[in-house]
Amino acid sequence: MHRIGIDLGSSFTKGVLVNEQKEIVDYFVSRTGFDFNKASLKVIEHFSAQHEIEYPIYTCGYGREKLTVPLVSNSEIIALSKAVYDIYKKPCSVIDIGGQDTKFIKINSQGQVDKFKMNRKCAAGTGSFLEEIAFRLDISALEFNEFAEEASEEIRINSFCTVFAVSEIIGMIKNGSNMPGIVLGVYNSVIERSFELALVEDFLVVTGGIPDNHPIIIKLFKNKFNNTVSPAKSQFLAAYGCVLLNIK
Amino acid sequence: MEKQINMSDKPEILKLQSTANLRITMDDYFNRLKTAEETRNKKIAWCTSVGPAELLYSMGFEVYFPENHGAMLGASKTADKYIPTAVAHGFSPDICSYLTSDIGAFLQNETPLQKSGFKSIPTPDILVYNTNQCREVGDWFSYYARHFNVPVLEINTPLCINQLSSSIIHTVAEQFKEIIPELEKVATQKFDIDKFRDVIAKSHDGCVLWRKVLETAQNIPSPITFFDSAIHMGPIVVMRGTQYAIDYYTILLAELQDRIKNNISAIPNERFRIYWDGMPLWYKLSSNAKMFAALDTCIVASTYCNSWIFDDLDPSDPFESSALAYCKLFIVRADEEKEKVLTKLLSDFSIDGIIYHESKTCPRNSNNRYGLQNRLLEKTKIPFIEIHGDLNDSRCYSEEQSIISIETFIQQLSNSK
Incomplete structure (x- = not known):
């Protein structure tokens, strides 16, 4: 099973597909536009075409509350900090x-x-x-x-x-x-x-x-x-x- | 694993029962003003919100406060409609948006008071301002003095006071005395020291009750939030020195004490206690109240609401004590004194974090402009964020960005709890 993380940015929606070893196995980015739900679904569809996805989706960024899929919402600042610290550990x-x-x-x-x-x-x-x-x-x-x-x-x-x-x-x-x-x-x-x-x-x-x-x-x-x-x-x-x- | 905050569950905020009494108290106040406007049975004085209201009430004036009107324009989300009109008439969009929205509304001949039967804002017989808040009040009141061709009187208070010396207090007290002959020319009655003492005593008592109301928020959980206080402060602003304010705050205080006794909190699940520095975002009062409640966060104290505690007023020495009270006001003080006040409030109210609202058009009520926020962090270790907005001009506020900051800040606090 794979998990999806989505960052709904004002310009671009960024998605990552993460395996059970917590490694990123795929990336996807597209313009956010005006429909946040559509932008997120595009990410989910892209990843689920080749992998089995485990819900909820983990999200941050603008408009995440509007998504129609089961999700866990995060502060993008806290999320970014977590990922940066995971890399550099200092x-x-x-x-x-x-x-x-x-x-x-x-x-x-x-x-x-x-x-x-x-x-x-x-x-x-x-x-x-x-x-x-x-x-x-x-x-x-x-x-x-x-x-x-x-x-x-x-x-x-x-x-x-x-x-x-x-x-x-x-x-x-x-x-x-x-x-x-x-x-x-x-x-x-x-x-x-x-x-x-x-x-x-x-x-x-x-x-x-x-x-x-x-x-x-x-x-x-x-x-x-x-x-x-x-x-x-x-x-x-x-x-x-x-x-x-x-x-x- | 980080603690998550679920914004989708919007908790119900418990409404204060006293709000019904507040409405009656404020309606009665405006009805008295309306009667004075229609019948001219009493003279009308305009006064700044931290001006010499006691002196005016003691001389039989009905007192109208343009800043209260400015807040009404902000809270009714109409300020944005009026600011451009004032700007088109030569007022900068960077100056006080109470001023620009108030004058803009006047130029359009509109006011929220029209819903209460007023034709326009009350016509002044005289205007009195105190520069203890800012210089803009002088320009604001002078505009109307020119328009209505009525006298405007000034109490000139030095700003950024560090040591509150007896010479400063004496100078201001003398100015209070010096405006009396001018007031007497307009008032229907002569100045009477006993009446003044009586109003000062009532103002003192009202302020003590207001202080006690605010201090109920020291209880954990708090029975009241900043968003309640910003609304319920109306009587202490416009009826300071009258029995009406005393009567109202007696009712409100009893309700809050009852909440404490029965362990009833203002928001359903108080986890974080925040200090709000600076002006309210009047146009976001309700939505911000809901957002903070959803974040299990109670804003328990604020520079703004605490500014109307004038408990130094003393009927045995009415002039000197008035001068002391109006010079001791937070906004008049230098940063060094402000730091002391804030440090005490942070401790008294068990504060977890501070939000500084840097208000674009109200620099004197924005305390994060000269490094105070960093000095206080170093001293107290209480974290803070700064949000950028304005008291009335919603065009200066980026809501999405602010929400991200606030949500992140609460998560940051949750990690340290």
Whole structure:
């Protein structure tokens, strides 16, 4: 029998299939859209096509209360912390950059959440900031990443506001600034917002859809805080943590 | 294995029987104001919520409190309709949303009081404010003074008071005395020190009862929540210094003591006790009450409700004691003093965790802006979270994000219990 963990994110729904040895045997991700139930059922259908599933489903994230399948609901912050501690087994700081949230979590030596903080009520420092700028400039995530790799010098973005940041960038382009430098500035803007959330100490784990899809950001995090890691497929960790929290 | 919190079981919150009396008490208050408005049998003074209400009541005024009106606009979820109107008239969306919603509603000629038969808000004969809360009250009252062409009087209290010196108290007491001649020009009766002493005595007694009401929440489990207190504080705000407030809190206190005697708790299964710092989210009062109850969490104490305890009032020295009471108020104090007050409250109410509400348009009622939250954590080891919102402007509040924070915080507390 296999268990399913689902993290219903604002942009993407992430699912993991976990075997009886508590190992992830499959991953699935799709856009969440407006129908949370449908997004979750898509994950369940994908996994149950090849494996026998044990209910309930273990969930976290937005809109999980609306699902029509038997479920156990979890805080995504607690779930993510569980999965991160399961990997590193030591106290650490976590910065998770998702579609609309950026979270800071401090995990203690027992693997429990000591404190946490989320971004304030705007998109500054979240995945939406990057997405919106990329969309307005008609650049894919891959190209965004490549531009930053090419950059020799950062061109700093001042604006907190996503919309005004685009206006600022358009002004920079008009004045002849180079795209690699601008894109590097955009990434560093996200990183600066993350470090503003709380003091990062000892060991930093960066997770979420943004480091998975924009790997350059991990390198940039390391420039600011050397002892930084980002596990592979880190956007699935909260879903995995949901399962870990509930099985012995 | 982590302890799970099941949000799907929504427990019933036990309603206070006294709520019926509260409604009558508040209706009577507004009826007195309405009679004064319609018949002009009494003069109407507007006063800030922690202004010199006792002085005004002692001189025969009916007293109207715009902040109470602002809270009504928030609780009735209409503030968002009015704020843009005030903004269009030149008020910044970043200033007090009580002010912007109140003035916006006035500009649209709408008020929740119309449901109680008012044509508009009561017309002032005079306005009196105390800057002990913030400077915005001055701008707010001055707007109406210009509009109605009536006098506006100021008690100017220094802010961020650390050492409450006798010179500060004396200066404020003198200002209380200095406004009397101006009040007498408008009032139908002369100032009478004995009447003032009598109102001060009643205010003191009402405040003591209100303190005792709040202190019932020291009991485990608590018979009352912050969400109850935020509603039941109406009489101590608008009828401080009258027998009406004393009568009401005598009834409420008896009910709460009866709950304690019979081990009746405000929420069905109290596991966590929280301190709420900052303003209420008026537009989410009911849904937040249900959410916290579902999380087996009782908000047992708050900076906001505790701010209306003026038990330093003393009829034998009415001016100096009024000045002391209104300068000792939490919001007027420097962070060092605030820390002492909070440390005591956290201990007295057996607090497990603190929620700081950082209110976008009420910086003076947001105590997490200068590092106090971290200093208090270091001192007390009581964990906290910060949520970002506003007292009246719901556009500043991200509900989903806040719910995630609150649920996680309660799980965090559950792991440490």
